[in-house]
Amino acid sequence: MKRKLLALILAMAASLSLAACGGGSAPASSAAPAPAGSSTAPAESAGGDAAGNTASGGPMKITLITMDQMDVHWVKLEKAAHAKVDELVAGGAEIEYNWLAPEKKDNAQQIQMIETATNDGSDVIIISVNDSTACNDALQAAIDKGIKLIYVDATSTLEPSATFATDNYAAGAQAGEAMKGYLADAGITEGTIGLISAQAGVQSCIDRVDGFKSAFDGTSFIMGEVQYSDGDAVKAQELTNAVIQDGVIAVYGANDGATNGAANAVKEANSNGANIICVGFDNSSSNRAHVRDGEMLAFMAQNPNVMGEKSIEAAVALMNGEALSESNVDTGVSVVTKDNVDQFED
Template sequence: MSRRSRFARAGLTATACVLAFGLTACGGTTKESVQSQAPAASASASASASANPGAPLKEGLKLAFLPKAINNPYETIVDNAGIEAAKEFKAEAKEVGPSDASASSQVSYINTLAQQGQDAILIAANDPNAVCGPLQQARDKGIKIVAYDSDTSQDCRDIFINQASSEEVGRSQVRLLSELIGGEGEIAILSATANATNQNTWITFMQDELKKPEYAKMKLVKIAYGDDDDQKSFQQTQGLLQAYPDLKGIISPTTVGISAAARYISSSKYKGKVTLTGLGTPNQMRKFVKDGTVAKFALWNPKDLGYLAAYAAAALSSGQITGAEGEKFTAGKLGERTIGAKGEIILGPPFTFDKSNIDEYDF
């Protein structure tokens, strides 16, 4: 069996930010504070409805994808795949969103989509707290909320489509970097925004993984934030390398960050001296793998993520599922999926790309 077929069978068709656990944000509030501010019922009336697994998918559903930022290449891949998937069940889908990934930038779009009477809003949250109130108001109008890539508070959505287990994403990034640098040296993390849910979750597991005895000779010296902006991520990479002359490796669990960091390192004196890994797409990273800047990096299939999110939104809007643990639905070509604890559906494990396989994938 070829690598491509094994990859497809793992639920990772050809397409590829994080581990993603992915999350982005800002501000000084916490997830716990948002939950305490949410209404006691915390869910729209539909959340208490009974699922009807045998119900057909409704035709003519209106779905709206709200990415962290519309100029994020990874988010574009995800959303376009979801929009194409919607055609399979005769729904109307679109992508709208801000051009920056700030904490509150998505709020006005949520309000507008709610006024338009969308059947479902699919959101990759920049900040779990800033979007919670508006999402709750949309749910009160009967609109289904599907978080994907980067979660919001559990009280403010129906389900979360997670690209991979957050714990596995975080821990595997540390394992991968340790393998590449021989298990010792100073390391840094180049993240997206300081409040991104997925990023912060992954980083928490990275920090916990680093506590294990086998990483005793590795030291995390800095967590930097490029705000999912190419130029800022480029500058943050430069700053890390200047501030820490003994730096051995960088983990960037964001597609924007890893490509910007690779671009800087590839034309600097640090090429071949500082190891970079993280989460990226094959098309972004191909030239950096081939020129020796990056040996290995990871990701899942972003097209499958968008595809699964679209079908989950349709299943919710059609009454097949409510978001309760244990419910099942069929996601087109991806087959049957089961909702896990806290309304989470996991796409599948991350996949490692290197020079031996990267040309097999085009996304």
């Protein structure tokens, strides 16, 4: 009798243990912890069908990878992307969102982040690549796994599902036309123009420099050799000091850090009697201050908020099996001067 009672008790315990194991999986709405340098929006409801569920029934997983964490352009883009995710989640979409970025521009680190996103099961990778070819193998591996690829701002040579970026060549040409106007106003008809860029191989900056140069075709102005600052303002200032000593009559910065550093050098030179004209790229508090103070006459303001919002919308549409109305979108620029700089506050 005792043996029968003991057997019955053991059988009931085993049954309860199996029930606990079978019903204890985490709900699909749980978001994975964000890696260092990332942020995760909570997943609350759907992704991949009309409600947003992926084929596996779990949350849609979107990873944003930017060139770095320090440039205000990427901070604004990520903030807009995250806000759009929060909006969609509040409306019932189930999205797990991560932001990954090297502290400073680094191809090897960016490749590692693509591999991390791929191995972690991302459905969509939204990326601004440091170099137009360096990340291709890692990106192709992601595509081969069925991951959707969306570019923001800077592209690789691989075909994406969508691109949301400034037409950087056209924007560079706008910057060149603005510079030509300022040179004409100053009565300067010839001389060498210094070119301060970010990192060699960044296609967006290559296009901005090439577009800028195109505005001076047929003139007597000479384009200096491109100086690479890695987007670091201190390095850009040192490089600009050197080209000013070499006798340039104007300086062009191709991204935020390059522009900020160039303007700092121009401010110092002009305070000592020089008359260097400076035009640059990207809207930041430092560049707005340079325009207000007069050492920089204009900069091109991109629309990172549009890039962030539209890329998330496209990611969700693609995972829902929807056709995109536009797959290659020019997000535009504005010419910011002392006359309109107040309109471009954050």
